[in-house]
Amino acid sequence: MRYQLPLGLLGIVAAGFGIGMGSAWLMTQSIQPLDAITLGVWIASPNAGTPDADPYSRARLARTGELPLGSGEGLALVARTDSGGRALQSDCIYRVLGHTPQARLWTLSVEAADGRALASGGNITAVGSEGLFRQGDGGLNVVVAPTPQAGIWLASNGTERFDSPIRLVARLYDTPARTVTALTNFVMPEISRERCL
Amino acid sequence: MTALGRALGSAVDRGIVAARNMPSAGTLSAGLLATLLLAGIVHIVTILSIPHYSDADGWSRAAAVAGNGGWTPLVSPASSQAALPGLDPLFVHGLCRISINEVPAILSLETANRFWSLALYDRSGTVEFSLNDRTAVEGALEMLVVNSLDAERLKESPQADLEGMIIVEGVSTDLIAVLRLYAPEPADRAEAAAQIAAAQCSPAPVFTEN
Numbered sequence: 001m002r003y004q005l006p007l008g009l010l011g012i013v014a015a016g017f018g019i020g021m022g023s024a025w026l027m028t029q030s031i032q033p034l035d036a037i038t039l040g041v042w043i044a045s046p047n048a049g050t051p052d053a054d055p056y057s058r059a060r061l062a063r064t065g066e067l068p069l070g071s072g073e074g075l076a077l078v079a080r081t082d083s084g085g086r087a088l089q090s091d092c093i094y095r096v097l098g099h100t101p102q103a104r105l106w107t108l109s110v111e112a113a114d115g116r117a118l119a120s121g122g123n124i125t126a127v128g129s130e131g132l133f134r135q136g137d138g139g140l141n142v143v144v145a146p147t148p149q150a151g152i153w154l155a156s157n158g159t160e161r162f163d164s165p166i167r168l169v170a171r172l173y174d175t176p177a178r179t180v181t182a183l184t185n186f187v188m189p190e191i192s193r194e195r196c197l
Numbered sequence: 198m199t200a201l202g203r204a205l206g207s208a209v210d211r212g213i214v215a216a217r218n219m220p221s222a223g224t225l226s227a228g229l230l231a232t233l234l235l236a237g238i239v240h241i242v243t244i245l246s247i248p249h250y251s252d253a254d255g256w257s258r259a260a261a262v263a264g265n266g267g268w269t270p271l272v273s274p275a276s277s278q279a280a281l282p283g284l285d286p287l288f289v290h291g292l293c294r295i296s297i298n299e300v301p302a303i304l305s306l307e308t309a310n311r312f313w314s315l316a317l318y319d320r321s322g323t324v325e326f327s328l329n330d331r332t333a334v335e336g337a338l339e340m341l342v343v344n345s346l347d348a349e350r351l352k353e354s355p356q357a358d359l360e361g362m363i364i365v366e367g368v369s370t371d372l373i374a375v376l377r378l379y380a381p382e383p384a385d386r387a388e389a390a391a392q393i394a395a396a397q398c399s400p401a402p403v404f405t406e407n
Contacts, residue, residue: 011228012228015232015235016239017239018236020242024239062247062248062254064283066255067318071327072329073377109286115283117278117279125286126286128381174331
């Protein structure tokens with residue numbers, strides 16, 4: 001009887017801390033911020049880096065180590081899956097096709113899943129919007145692949161393993177898409193998987 | 198008889214002890230409630246304290262790179278994304294830590310006609326102020342960052358030589374400025390690096406005591 005209460009208390013404290021910290025850790029591991037806006041496969045977090053950011057997004061951002069773009073600069077949209085819902089991999093060929101929201105400047109880059117640069121060995125991993133890269137209808141047509149491709153090719157080689165997870169990031173600069181209401185009316189390109197090597 | 202009585206009695210005693218050791222439904226649910234309550238508190242405290250204790254957050258990473266005097270350039274995409282994940286590989290970046298506790302800080306940049314933007318981050322990684330070349334005056338950056346006390350002093354006695362400058366009042370007195378210059382080609386990168394090297398980020402004693 002004498003040992004019953006302390007043991008029970010100990011169990012409660014251990015379980016309480018375990019569940020509390022475990023669930024907190026799980027929340028920061030989740031890739032998608034809570035207050036995210038999704039445009040097809042593209043995810044943006046316009047509240048990141050503002051005083052309106054929720055505590056979970058703050059904790060998540062503190063773990064990834066990114067400094068979000070300010071509202072006067074632009075907005076980043078991140079894709080981690082193709083339009084079929086499959087995770088983007090460095091050993092597959094993807095076509096990014098369609099229109100981007102209005103912005104004075106945008107860039108599209110392929111990066112490691114944690115936001116680090118790929119060691120592409122001199123191959124191009126990012127393109128800017130400067131006229132050149134537009135189709136006749138003003139749309140975007142880019143191929144992401146580990147091997148050279150015709151047209152505008154972003155190299156996804158240079159990952160640690162042959163089939164590492166990758167992400168595509170579209171950064172829109174000086175854009176009205178920054179406001180949440182405007183964002184929901186915009187369209188972003190589709191990412192279709194052509195085949196895997 | 199007595200032996201049997203004793204045996205029976207001890208069996209009954211043991212039964213009672215066993216029943217006492219088994220927690221009742223009320224104790225169990227109280228314990229469960231206490232566990233969940235504690236778990237909830239621990240969860241909230243953990244989430245709220247992560248940004249304060251993390252040494253791999255954006256601010257800490259930027260502070261490890263940024264010098265106190267002038268802009269620290271991050272020119273190659275590999276070096277900038279290694280220092281701070283998620284930086285645009287088509288940009289050249291400049292980082293500068295400014296302390297406006299005692300004197301204001303002046304930030305200036307002369308560039309060609311290409312996109313650039315600037316953001317001031319506080320310790321929590323929150324953007325206190327940001328602008329791009331369109332919002333800046335004639336595309337060039339001329340900015341004075343002051344604390345709230347100096348902002349008051351400026352309102353009372355405007356300084357003539359500060360005309361045309363963007364005056365930003367910092368809520369926090371310890372800030373990191375991140376400058377982003379669009380530089381898609383290698384030649385642009387060299388040019389942007391030279392512009393950052395020539396750019397200004399320094400304490401500015403604008404108040405002359407008399």
